[in-house]
Amino acid sequence: MKLLTCPVNGTRPVSEFVYGGEVRPMPDPAGCTDVEWADYVFNRSGIPGVKIEWWYHSASGTWFHAERDVATDRVLRTWMPGEAPVAYTK
Amino acid sequence: MPYQLLRFALSSKHPEARMFREPARLADTYDAVIIGAGGHGLAAAYYLARDHGMTRVAVLERGYIGGGNTGRNTTIIRSNYLTPEGVAFYDESVRLWQDLAQDFDLNLFYATRGHFTLAHTDASVRTMRWRAEVNKHLGVNSELVGPEAVKEACPQIDLSCGGHAPILGALYHAPGSIARHDAVAWGYGRGADQRGVEIHQRTEVTGIDVQGGKVRGVQTSKGYISTPRVLSAVAGFTPRVTHMVGLRTPIYIHPLQAMVTEPQKPWLDPILVSGSLHVYVSQSARGELVMGASLDPYELHATRSTLDFVEGLAAHMLDMFPFLSNARINRQWAGMADMTPDFAPIMGTTPVEGFYLDSGWGTWGFKATPVCGKTMAHTVATGRNHDLIQSFNLSRFERYELTGEKGAASVGH
Numbered sequence A: 001m002k003l004l005t006c007p008v009n010g011t012r013p014v015s016e017f018v019y020g021g022e023v024r025p026m027p028d029p030a031g032c033t034d035v036e037w038a039d040y041v042f043n044r045s046g047i048p049g050v051k052i053e054w055w056y057h058s059a060s061g062t063w064f065h066a067e068r069d070v071a072t073d074r075v076l077r078t079w080m081p082g083e084a085p086v087a088y089t090k
Numbered sequence B: 001m002p003y004q005l006l007r008f009a010l011s012s013k014h015p016e017a018r019m020f021r022e023p024a025r026l027a028d029t030y031d032a033v034i035i036g037a038g039g040h041g042l043a044a045a046y047y048l049a050r051d052h053g054m055t056r057v058a059v060l061e062r063g064y065i066g067g068g069n070t071g072r073n074t075t076i077i078r079s080n081y082l083t084p085e086g087v088a089f090y091d092e093s094v095r096l097w098q099d100l101a102q103d104f105d106l107n108l109f110y111a112t113r114g115h116f117t118l119a120h121t122d123a124s125v126r127t128m129r130w131r132a133e134v135n136k137h138l139g140v141n142s143e144l145v146g147p148e149a150v151k152e153a154c155p156q157i158d159l160s161c162g163g164h165a166p167i168l169g170a171l172y173h174a175p176g177s178i179a180r181h182d183a184v185a186w187g188y189g190r191g192a193d194q195r196g197v198e199i200h201q202r203t204e205v206t207g208i209d210v211q212g213g214k215v216r217g218v219q220t221s222k223g224y225i226s227t228p229r230v231l232s233a234v235a236g237f238t239p240r241v242t243h244m245v246g247l248r249t250p251i252y253i254h255p256l257q258a259m260v261t262e263p264q265k266p267w268l269d270p271i272l273v274s275g276s277l278h279v280y281v282s283q284s285a286r287g288e289l290v291m292g293a294s295l296d297p298y299e300l301h302a303t304r305s306t307l308d309f310v311e312g313l314a315a316h317m318l319d320m321f322p323f324l325s326n327a328r329i330n331r332q333w334a335g336m337a338d339m340t341p342d343f344a345p346i347m348g349t350t351p352v353e354g355f356y357l358d359s360g361w362g363t364w365g366f367k368a369t370p371v372c373g374k375t376m377a378h379t380v381a382t383g384r385n386h387d388l389i390q391s392f393n394l395s396r397f398e399r400y401e402l403t404g405e406k407g408a409a410s411v412g413h
């Protein structure tokens, strides 16, 4: 990956972006056990595969989602949180 | 061509015995299986055989001996870490390094060069002073020095770093060393092999058989083997192996890159590290400048290298050494670093009986190869965590008992 498509600003060099980690559901901090909370805070799905991630376009301050294969570094699509994913063009 | 060589060209006999045997096939059962023939796995096999008399042991390697991070690292060895448990552990490793070459009868090119961590801001001078005091308190040879000491050890350096990052001081660690990484893997491999351990290259573990919470065997690309003990020493492949036994861990994989110049006359004696410039550099016995920087910025399970990395690192090298502008880069490469949130390893027993981890070594595990082998061999042989690794257990995360090592590894080495 050398280019990434920001859903707002279009295709830009990857050096303009910051990686924000995998999108993960947060357990209810008031209701879950300490061990469940620790699992959320520390543990990761470290295996290769297609993952949905947070990315940040630092020039414009835009956080968005990308679906990326973390073994091949191919981005499948990017979209704004809450919006429908669009097919990735580049 | 010397006559001797010609003689061997004509004869079918190899001049020297091979470093290791190539066992024809896997046995049906072993007392222990070690996944990964990097330095860590081979060291564990060596100490299992030497110190614990366990020789019905197989080391399984999907590629070739030392082809993982062991053969890709920049070989810096130091012990100026920050926590008492970290210092005790790395200090023991530095001690073990001292007589390894004798033990193996193999030249490891272990060279004590002295290690400077450069400070370019008042804030980092303060951090260095703090680290020096903590280190001294823990008995580590470590001190804060001024820029003149850096200049004396390395007259070629531009102390102003191009005018924008002047060197104000440094943390100096006299025992800082480098060694020949391949020889470490070969030495441990040969030592284990001679004691009866089998090393199977091109043999991948594809599954681990767990029944009733206990390890029963492993599935490999060359068939099933039964064993009650499995040690995973697979660095960047750790999440794939823990996935096989259904364990969740905090380990995440980012590439770490490095590069070398063409060989030059010896001019750089010490090892220099700059966190602000994201550079570390030493000169190998072969004359190459061996250079590295920070981790790649996002998860990737691949060993591709990038031009960005070379450009960025070269620019920072030129800040320190403008005269290198004509030097040429000979090679670049990457390894997959198994990172943890607290920059400390994950070692020892796990909730799966008979499954042991030597992992989370990220960007700094080469220096720990001997002590990892020694402590993991003890742990596998006795089923109990060695004292030196108690605080590195996987269970520390669910107890929120992280170690405080993060400050000691600003750039990866």
Ligand SMILES: Cc1cc2nc3c(=O)[nH]c(=O)nc-3n(C[C@H](O)[C@H](O)[C@H](O)COP(=O)(O)OP(=O)(O)OC[C@H]3O[C@@H](n4cnc5c(N)ncnc54)[C@H](O)[C@@H]3O)c2cc1C
Pocket: B035, B036, B037, B038, B039, B040, B041, B060, B061, B062, B063, B064, B065, B066, B067, B068, B069, B070, B071, B072, B073, B074, B075, B076, B077, B203, B204, B205, B206, B233, B234, B235, B236, B237, B241, B256, B257, B258, B292, B334, B335, B336, B337, B361, B362, B363, B364, B365, B366, B367, B368, B412, B413
């Ligand atoms: C560029 C770079 C620079 C570094 N610099 C330094 C440094 O200066 N100082 C320092 O102390 N550390 C450094 N490190 C870190 C250090 O290299 C590692 O922590 C250390 O070498 C890990 O050794 P290992 O034996 O655990 O893993 P490896 O040498 O990676 O061995 C693991 C082996 O397991 C094999 N394997 C994986 N999965 C399977 C499977 N399923 N079946 C069979 N075999 C399998 C792999 O093929 C591999 O050979 C650096 C790392 C990199 C990448």
